[in-house]
Amino acid sequence: MGYLLRRLRGRHVLPFVLLLTVAGCKWVVLSPSGDIAAQQRDLLIISTVLMLLVIIPVLFLTVFFAWKYRQANREARYDPDWDHSTQLELVIWGAPLLIIIWLGALTWMGTHLLDPYRPIERIDSDTPVAAGTEPLEIEAVALDWKWLFIYPQYGVATVNEIAAPVDRPIRFRLTSSTVMNAFFIPALAGQIYAMPGMETKLHAVINEPGEFGGFSSNYSGAGYSGMKFEFHGVDSQAFDQWIAKVRGGEGTLDRAAYLELEKPSENAPVRYFGATDPSLFDDVVSMCVEPGKLCLRDIHGPHGSAQAAEAHGGEGHHSWAPPDALEYDKTTRRGGPMDAHGTNEAAMDHGSEEEH
Incomplete structure (x- = not known):
């Protein structure tokens, strides 16, 4: 009885578990409610179908040739001198090439039309x-x-x-x-x-x-x-x-x-x-919500750090701002990770920089 239950768990229960798992999934990516997501869904489906145009025939022919030319089939044609077919070469190379060109065109158009930085031009397809x-x-x-x-x-x-x-x-x-x-x-x-x-x-x-x-x-x-x-x-x-x-x-x-x-x-x-x-x-x-922090927009302004240096009345590397104003590691300032000796590693690095 125990052996039978183990056999049932291994062979019959697993498919039901997989079925229930798939049934519980939310297929929101394939059924979106926004036009941008819908266009991305269409790209996903079209790309998958185009790739299946190659994958499905290959899988089918793999099984077909294994069955047709099995050892027990004495009626299969044996042609050891056959080595080339122009028609077959055109199919083998032409079909994937056309699919790659199609996929490339879809990718190029999708990359530009669905650029997240690009303002949308339509509410929906109509x-x-x-x-x-x-x-x-x-x-x-x-x-x-x-x-x-x-x-x-x-x-x-x-x-x-x-x-x-x-x-x-x-x-x-x-x-x-x-x-x-x-x-x-x-x-x-x-x-x-x-x-x-x-x-x-x-x-x-x-x-x-x-x-x-x-x-x-x-x-x-x-x-x-x-x-x-x-x-x-x-x-x-x-x-x-x-x-x-x-x-x-x-x-x-x-x-x-x-x-x-x-x-x-x-x-x-x-x-x-x-x-x-x-x-x-x-x-x-700009990482300058905290009082005393130098805004990144001032450091990386139109004239670079020179602009910030002039604004703070100083010259030279970092001479225009105190070290704390340039420390943006929030984890360190909140008492971040310590090294094996119980010393704040970032603080030690900061101290080393000051020595130099």
């Missing part, structure tokens, strides 16, 4: 973006381990929740507070990275109302698995009501509130801020 339409701007900051969203046009901010009107273009501006992360709403558009000290962009549109999941798709530490948020696709009236609800939130997201919010936390709840500092996002990108 509706172009009307002239003069103002996109909804959302500034997204990847924190440890949560997402901060700022609506500069409305002066509000949220944590782990966003909303957007259906059929209105959206322009995301993204950055990170500490380490590289990735922003991904499968129903809306493809993922894009968010990096500290840099700004990336993503343009998209949601075409159907509903609640859609978003998450971090790049490992960023202990609380990475909890970096999830809800994206609400709503009509214009419901969006105005949502903005009004956010305006009744916790108060103003100023520099002090941001620095408190920035501290690492896992599985953070949804939070609303009824007002924001208009320059906060730009300061996050």
